[in-house]
Amino acid sequence: MSTRTPLTALQVMQDAPVIPVIVLNDVAHAVPMARALLAGGIRMLEVTLRTPQALACIEAIAKDVPEAMVGAGTVRTQADAQAAAMAGARFAVSPGYTFAVGQACRDAGMPLLPGVATGSEIMMALEDGFTELKFFPAMQAGGPAMLKAWSGPFFDVKFCPTGGVTLSNAPEFLALPNVVCVGGSWLVPGDALVLGDWARVTQLARDTQMLKK
Ligand code: 3PG
Numbered sequence: 001m002s003t004r005t006p007l008t009a010l011q012v013m014q015d016a017p018v019i020p021v022i023v024l025n026d027v028a029h030a031v032p033m034a035r036a037l038l039a040g041g042i043r044m045l046e047v048t049l050r051t052p053q054a055l056a057c058i059e060a061i062a063k064d065v066p067e068a069m070v071g072a073g074t075v076r077t078q079a080d081a082q083a084a085a086m087a088g089a090r091f092a093v094s095p096g097y098t099f100a101v102g103q104a105c106r107d108a109g110m111p112l113l114p115g116v117a118t119g120s121e122i123m124m125a126l127e128d129g130f131t132e133l134k135f136f137p138a139m140q141a142g143g144p145a146m147l148k149a150w151s152g153p154f155f156d157v158k159f160c161p162t163g164g165v166t167l168s169n170a171p172e173f174l175a176l177p178n179v180v181c182v183g184g185s186w187l188v189p190g191d192a193l194v195l196g197d198w199a200r201v202t203q204l205a206r207d208t209q210m211l212k213k
Pocket of ligand 1: 136162164
């Protein structure tokens with residue numbers, strides 16, 4: 001896969017068993033953090049739009065670490081989607097779903113993993129053509145049992161469960177046929193960022209190689 005070709009949602013999910021969910025408070029952390037994850041074998045990176053620095057971090061990674069594929073998480077509005085695309089995000093992840101967010105991502109040529117937690121939300125996303133979805137918050141909203149229940153009526157939908165997923169419970173999710181990958185914040189701990197402990201981030205990324213899809 002070229003680092004320039006537009007991605008599909010399925011490619012975003014299939015690149016590695018885990019998509020790291022990243023919260024950055026300092027632009028100076030963005031590039032070394034991205035390089036640390038790359039060194040551990042993870043290149044699909046979700047930088048959440050939860051801090052004032054998030055867009056600048058996405059921009060820095062897109063410019064200085066082109067081998068990484070940086071995306072934006074916590075995309076909640078049309079404006080978020082547009083700003084993320086302008087900053088260089090290659091994909092978007094949202095904690096819920098609205099038609100406006102879906103349309104803004106389409107217009108920007110950015111694949112979106114819309115967040116869902118109920119059957120009705122899945123049906124709304126499906127109506128708008130989205131078949132690869134984030135199950136959020138996965139543990140709190142029913143965990144692997146919920147995904148098993150959905151595999152009947154929503155046999156054609158693929159999920160990335162996120163929220164409460166850890167290295168230890170990830171295998172239970174990844175064993176399910178309707179799960180392509182999981183998402184989680186454990187790969188980039190806040191204290192490792194503050195300490196500049198990039199070796200720890202690389203090791204946490206490497207540890208996910210034991211996970212199989
Ligand atoms: C989030 O959006 O906060 C993610 O779901 C991360 O959840 P986690 O911190 O439980 O991995």
